[in-house]
Amino acid sequence: MINARPGAIPILAAVCLIGASFSLHSAAAVTQLVEWDFENETGLALDGLDFGFSEVSSVRLDLVAIGGSFNLTGSGFGIDSPGADDSDAFDGIFSPEGLQFSFSSSGTLTGLKFDRFTESANDAFSLSLGGGPGKTYTKADLTSDNSLLLNQDFLAGETFTLTWESGNGFGLESISAQMTPVPEPEEYALIATGGLVLFAAIRRRQLQRKKNPDPAFFS
Ligand SMILES: [Ca+2]
Ligand SMILES: [Ca+2]
Numbered sequence: 748m749i750n751a752r753p754g755a756i757p758i759l760a761a762v763c764l765i766g767a768s769f770s771l772h773s774a775a776a777v778t779q780l781v782e783w784d785f786e787n788e789t790g791l792a793l794d795g796l797d798f799g800f801s802e803v804s805s806v807r808l809d810l811v812a813i814g815g816s817f818n819l820t821g822s823g824f825g826i827d828s829p830g831a832d833d834s835d836a837f838d839g840i841f842s843p844e845g846l847q848f849s850f851s852s853s854g855t856l857t858g859l860k861f862d863r864f865t866e867s868a869n870d871a872f873s874l875s876l877g878g879g880p881g882k883t884y885t886k887a888d889l890t891s892d893n894s895l896l897l898n899q900d901f902l903a904g905e906t907f908t909l910t911w912e913s914g915n916g917f918g919l920e921s922i923s924a925q926m927t928p929v930p931e932p933e934e935y936a937l938i939a940t941g942g943l944v945l946f947a948a949i950r951r952r953q954l955q956r957k958k959n960p961d962p963a964f965f966s
């Protein structure tokens with residue numbers, strides 16, 4: 748049992764509560780750039796699968812392959828369809844290959860990076876969000892290093908769909924997003940504990956007042 752001055756525990760609890768709320772508020776205000784690297788960890792996690800996920804900085808990216816299975820080779824990352832396609836590229840030899848992806852938290856999609864993407868081959872893909880109409884992107888929309896720079900807000904679980912549209916195929920190198928980190932469970936626990944201690948202390952005081960009314964009230 749802690750021997751503290753009456754009032755010390757509620758003050759301590761209030762300080763905890765304010766501190767935790769402040770840290771939550773500041774966590775919510777700061778976003779961080781998170782990148783999923785398909786030629787390394789993310790590609791390795793998905794290699795050979797039809798669907799899977801890759802977690803970076805506590806943010807989970809869920810992916811579903813369209814037209815085949817995810818495939819990572821020394822040349823890059825793409826879809827291997829059942830047949831003699833370009834097995835490590837998103838192509839349309841049999842059917843338009845692509846992928847659907849969604850994030851575990853809300854954020855802003857800032858970039859998609861590709862390889863083997865050329866104007867001469869007429870490479871193009873479409874990108875849509877939440878089942879809406881897809882927008883077509885060609886080499887003219889990409890930077891010199893084959894990045895598509897975006898500023899597209901999304902909610903947790905909202906699905907993007909990227910699909911091959913024309914050309915001889917391309918690989919996906921990375922997906923980048925500005926993410927708002929979700930508060931850690933410990934932060935919620937701290938707030939809950941602070942709130943409970945404060946509530947208990949206030950209730951105890953009310954009961955004590957009932958038992959021993961403050962003489963000042965009757966003088
Ligand atoms: Ca194949
Ligand atoms: Ca392919």
Ligand SMILES: [Ca+2]
Nearest residue numbers: 863864915916
């Ligand atoms: Ca190409």
